[in-house]
Amino acid sequence: MRFLDNVNMDFVAEVIGVGPAEAVAASHTQDEGYYQAASTAFEDMKYVVALLTAILLTDFASSDRGALGAGFHWRLAEPLERAKQSLMTSRATTQGARHHRHHLVVALEKLDAIAGMVRDGADMRDDPRCASVMAGLRQVVRELRTVSKLAAGFDVVNFATSCCATHAKPHQFPGNRVQSS
């Protein structure tokens, strides 16, 4: 179960051999298994970041502090565990893939530590660990952005379904403007 559906496996498969940069394409071919596992981990980690952000936001800014309940915290565990499994059982052989994996692992370790702090359900607004949770989450975000730049198919924001710029494959019609029917 992946919450933020920013990577689809067909696309990852599609870029093999036709990636934007030859190096990426080559490493995708050789490390296809790794990139598929990494894609699962990446999506799960993005989901955990979003959950943690939602928890922090509720602690800080919401007038309805009880809105999330303990279930929200509990939900951190499953995607984190799956991300660990996918990454730990995957093998990266090329230098590009190893570099990619390195940043994902750094992000995952950080994320795991943060989730541990938050999972006990403490109200972060009054918690002295809050500053390190915030700093840690920002570091995770930086690592995930680095990961997204190292290979195709790892989008931080899914622009293909985003609001105004939604045009994965534009179809050109004669006349750029509204046509009367």
Next chain:
Amino acid sequence: MTTYSIHVVEYATAPDNPIGAFLNGKYNAGVCPILFGFIVIRGEGIVALVDAGFDWELHDKKHTSGLTVDKWESPAKVLQSLGIAPADVTHVLPTHAHFDHLGGLRYFPNAHFYMQERELSDWVWRMSLDSRFRWLTSFVDSADILECIDLARKGRFTLLKGRSDNVLPGIDLVPAFDTHTAGSQYVVVRNSARTQADSWILAGDLVYQFENLDGGDAEKPFYLPIGAASGSAFNLVMTTHEMIEAAGGDRTRVIPVHESRLAERFPSATSEYGLKVIELCLGDGHESVLPSVEARAAAASNR
């Protein structure tokens, strides 16, 4: 007396966007360019931006799928057209939480931010649903929300509970719940002695194009809602009416910020970056910036 100067300062363009996303039901109408711009409101010691833009430096232009952005330039560069720097911005009024409206928070180190609480609380609520509901959250970058939290901790982010008049002198923030997003808002600038006369409505993504305001029929206008919305078309139509009423019935005073034809409707100039500066109005004592924008562009092309 006119209090504020209002400019649309373009910082990026996107060439081919499906018109169906902008005009509900126009699925086969082709594509059109859009502009990405800051709306800058200046006067009475205030430099307020409607929306924070997006941070294309953080995204990978090579690998990012599904978005073609032309000519993105940083706020530091494009705001030079008005003779201001990002550090001069005193207030930012994000209309909603989509990446291209909330992604540039870090660029404005001295600004205070005002957004509808509902926009964020609804995001949290939607996050609490299971994976089958993920479309409802997929347009928001949680890293942007993280920035909001950080700003809130520093006392620089105010979440509004509904309509808020005179957030700044003569400037109102009006919610449009369950429209383009759950907690969108539009900005009303009452520019003449803070009365309704001479008002401008800065609409965020509640309207994308002029046709949303008149259906493409200037003689017998009707409200045509946008296509890309997580809320209801009904609410969008009612909000369109409300915005035009707030502009004293003058739909040309309702500004769709992604509408590239704004540069044809209002006085404009093209900067050295090939980006437009559009002058909606000038406050008392302010001079047009357009001659200096053109002079700088000419000087740059001679170099």
